[in-house]
Amino acid sequence: MELRYAPELLEEAVAREILRRETAGDAAWSRDFHVVTDPFYAMQETERNAGFRDANAVFYRQLGLARSLEAAVAGYPTLGPAVEELVLDRCATASDEGADLCVTAGSKPHVRILFRVHRLDDPSALEGFFRHELQHVEDMLRPAFEYRALGRIAARPAEENLVRARLRVLWNLVAAGAIERSGKRGAAKKEEWATMVTRNYPGFPAEARERILATLWNSPEATWPLLIELSLHPKKLLRFCGIDAAESPCGPGSLCPLCSFPTFEWHDNAAALPEITLGMVRADFPRWDPADGACRQCLDSYVFRTRFAPSRASCANTQVQEGSNVH
């Protein structure tokens, strides 16, 4: 596996580090850099750019900026033979950070890791970040993980965002657990991952969230399809974590099984509805069971159809039928 660095990353990282050292009182690197690069300004543009690129690459290594990645990569010997190249590049925002796997026919996969350059200020934390991303890459390349490119997995954009965010946190827990068991530093501490669980499952009781953290942390065998399934279905996640899902089938923000809208207001006792109402629901949704729950609006619609219907005597007999849309 070849390690490559994007020229823009090298330029920004080297300039930043030299400036940092100069500001701290060490001007030697700045002088050296200028000694090497000032002559480039007399060159033609093509040569000049090449000169800077090479100089930045040398200084990047000499300044010790490559150590974090190299140390992290050393912990994943299986990646070497499996990956064609690993490209490191910079990005502007936290949401853009991460590893991408690029698979092309007839070639070994290429990996690209994006990170914000300021992370270089803390090499140890950066090493943990790289390690976390490489753990994901290793998962993706491990056949048993059953990784496949992720298309659209939810019905609506909001749901897609929600599910993807949950998938991200669940997979992160699996990866972070594996890194911790190897005795090395990862991208974040366990408490920080707990916060992520809380943020993505705010409606679950604290014990349930703790159980999710603990279970996924210790589930190296978790596969990609399983993680998707758990992200899509909070109830299955709870079951996977050993929580009786029947007791809390409907997490806040989960999808109502009838209308598929994410809902925070579940009917508190669907089973207690009058049989006539349940019959109406079942007529439309034969496989639905009150234990599956439903949002209040859906079940209210069946209750209210009766409650707010005109009494028989008040229906004008030649009026157009309600909801008729054919002649």
Next chain:
Amino acid sequence: MSINRRDFLKSAGLAGSAAFLASGGLNLGAFEPFPDIDPLAGYPARDWEKVYREQFRYDSSFTWVCSPNCTHACRMKAFVRNGVVLRSEQNYDSGRIGDVYGNKATVNWNPRGCSNGFTMQRRMYGPYRMRYPLIRKMWKQWADDGFPELTPDNHKKYKFDSRGTDELVKIGWDDAFKYFARGLVNISKRYSGEEGKNKLRAQGYAEEMLLHHGGAGTRVCKVRGGMGLLGVIGKYGMYRFGNSLALVDAKIRGVDAKEAKGARSWSNYTWHGDQAPGQPFVHGLQTSDTDMNDFRFTKLHIQLGKNLIENKRADNHFFVECMERGAKIVVIAPEYGPPSTKADYWLPIRPNSDTALLLGITKLMMDEKKYDEAFVKRFTDFPLLVRQDTLKRLQAKDILKDYASPDISKGASFTKHGLTQEQYVKLGDFVVWDTKSNGPKVVTRDDVGALWDKLGVEPALEGTFKVKTVDGKEVEVRPLFDLYKNVHLKDYDLDSVHEITRAPKELIRRLTDDIATIKPVAIHTGEGINHWFHATEVNRASYLPLMLTGNIGLPGAGSHTWAGNYKAALFQGSSWSGPGFKGWIAEDPFHPEMDDKIDGKDVHAHGYSQDEEPAYWNYDDKPLVVETPGKGRKSFTGATHMPTPTKFLWYTNVNIFNNAKWAYQMLMRTNTKIEMIVGTDIEMNSTVEYSDLIFAANTWLEFEDLEITGCCSNPFIQIWKGGTKPVYDTKDDTMIMALAAKAVGDEIGDQRVGDLWKFAREGRNEVYIQRLLDGCSTTRGYKCSDIMAGKYGEPGAALFLFRTYPRIPFYEQIADSLPFYTPTGRLQSYNDEDEVIEYGENFIVHREGPEATPYLPNVIVSSNPWVRPESYGIPESAMGADERQVRNIKKPWSEVKNSKNPLWEAGFKFYCITPKSRHSTHSQWQVTDWHFIWNNQFGDPYRRDKRQPGVGEHQMHINPAAAKDLGIADGDYVYVDANPADRPFIGWKPDDPQYKVGRLMLRAKYNAAYPYSAVMMKHAPFIATEKSVKAHETREDGRAQSDGTGYQSSFRYGSQQSVTRGWLMPMHQLDSLFHKAKARMGFIFGGEADNHAVNTVPKETLVKVTKAENGGMNGQGVWAPAASGFAPGGESDFMKKYVLGKVTKG
């Protein structure tokens, strides 16, 4: 000695310093003068400044009139460079504009124009612009297949049940008109004659709906010129077209002109819910509105559910100037809104309870004798006697055998107002109790003001009397004043009113005293009031304090409503001027006038079409017919209001489906029964997306021929044409109608259909405008050419010829002692029409709404034995929508307050207030880029949160405490649901894809100005459609912009109209209400569109709010500004200190 300026400054400075030092002052040695240099010498190149200055350079300019339904119609000035309109600004022309007598408008009208006009070019050139005609693919196929019968299979095949998923494809103009004509004629034929009627019966339409069908298939054709006054030629012209369909009927059925029938003409003003429906009950006029500069005379300015700041952008400065001119300002509203910030006091009130407040004030005034007794006797019905047995006013003929009315044919009723003898006989004469003779005394409707004084009668205002009727009965009678004071208002004591309204008692008391002691008093109501089911009662009640204090017909006084540019009456017909506005919309199509020089007075008008209120279409195309337990089948829709089935619809300049209450019921259910929907519009909107054929129209800036408009709120006649060529393949509204009419004429082989538009086709709208000016009492004497030449100060502008400037409603009634336009000729506090007595509203009463109430729906709050409502045997437990609307149950407040609305009990505990926005006019400008960003707290041109439907999105305001109780954070997405029994549409099922489109989801915004139980969404944003939802869910960027049409929704899902529904108020559907005709000097009984007809009432809605998604970026966490510490409901310690004014106190 010569001295240059610099030397002078030096010496002056030194002298000054010396003088100051000598006086023991400061040492100013530091203030040395600058060296002697020329700062302008050698200044660097300044060419860059040209870039800045050049951006305002223009090649030419022209004026145009911004004429949406905002009630202002401001003339704007557009600036053009390289053929492109770069910007528009206010024209500052008002002070120049005059009339034929030399009167000039005050310069204080300037400046007129707002952000709508400033950004109109962004709509004209914008991405949502209609560029050419469109036709629905499967509708075209239906036409190409020969319009086969719409069997259930064909219905599905041609996508009449799913228009929203069909494609709109480009079509050339010639073909478009051919398809139009073929479709219209085919439908008219299909539903003609007995066979046509039977088809309608077979489709399930109520028999009552065939009342006005008369065998004419053209009667299932509906036309609507969107707020016709906004363009009398191009918009109201739609009714001219509808009237001409009598020629089509004549051809199809082979009948002559006597039998032929035109289309049904849909209303605008009432349909928008903009009319104050109770006003005709009080004074007989459609609406009372002054010119807005009349505000300056007001000394007590009361806004009752009105927001003049946000809704009257161009002219709201007249309200603000009330402060400068020393008027006291009072705002009565549930929320502390923009006008409240200008008020001397804000009187908070429970939504939908204003009538009780006004009755409470009236009671205090009567009890404490705070009224103008002379005015009460001279101009109001308070002295008139009412019979205890029938609840009718005592009539002269009741007590005088063989009574013959006096001859009043020389009086104002006949000579000025156009009363007919037949109408007079029907109305009769009335009776007061004369204390001088201690007996009854007859009064006619002409006996008001000075004429009343001449009678020499001293009427009793209080007392119980006995009269013997001609049939020998002894009947108790009482003056209305007495009945109000000593009977009816007993239910509205201060404590009860406080409980009903939640308004502070001390403020009710203060307002009472202010009304009684300050004059003139003006009450301004509007959509805030008119959009409730029982607005009729609030409107009526708003007059009571003014009737008691004589605040009518004076500068700065009255009760006005200010909503919608409805005033066709500006183009008033009269016996001396000609047919007025009717000469344009109803010129006899059988004899079209081809002489371009004819005086408009001589145009022969004949109405073949008939008004219809679209509220019936908006009620699933049904009238209000109920099978009652007690009285059997009963129609609450009067015959004068009765609709016909809707099979063809052509609208122009209105986003009618978008703005329809219960919009998804219309789109998913009702409209599936319409066979041809035709639109004329300038932009792609949701109505266009659900139409079959669309004509692309020119904007106001592109008009190729003249157009004319006027306003309910100012005195300006405005005539204009555009100044820039049409950008796309579009046409003027008038030309579209002219060419469509010609195509129809060609289709049926009758040239007269097209001839009716001859001068429009020739590009000579001036001929029709001149006829209009000739034929109206308000414009006769003007020449269109003079106006365009600037004879009256500004090219295109002149003043309407009003009796007063500012125009003051009822000035003549008071100053000249003319009767009001009511049966009694007086301002009426009481209505004794049969239906009104039956509905228990003969006295002005507070009623809870049929939906928006915590109490028994629709209950009448009264124990008055003179209120005897009919319940029709419908039990209190019945909760069907029809039943709630028609059931009349009377209870005292002590019982009402312990009753319950089951909907409220089920968690639907928010009143849903839907006012107009300051950033749009109805749905116009809703997604115009800048407005879309400004009109909400979530505007983001970068759409960083990909859930956002566009660069902005719609929002709902909610009290922070209420939101927190529901677990809703500021900025969260929420579902807003109304009664699921019928909304968003009847018969929805949870997994119905159309339900997903129609269920409302939007952002919640904390706003502490709203009370706990009221949420607010602004009115008429662009609704989610099947295509926009599909786009939102499938586009990579998540934007809710439809594929194929480019339609941009303001929502991800649903709309403000997801929670509203159609209502048909029985009080709006009377056949017996006597009142002035809309646009001529004459009277009618019963319905007339925009005058006495069903108003739509979107506020009659209770909603439930539940969290849908987190508000943070892409659904993560809390919406960032909410966590900033500066947002309402999430204030940091610093912000709390700031709000308390303690930041600077350390």
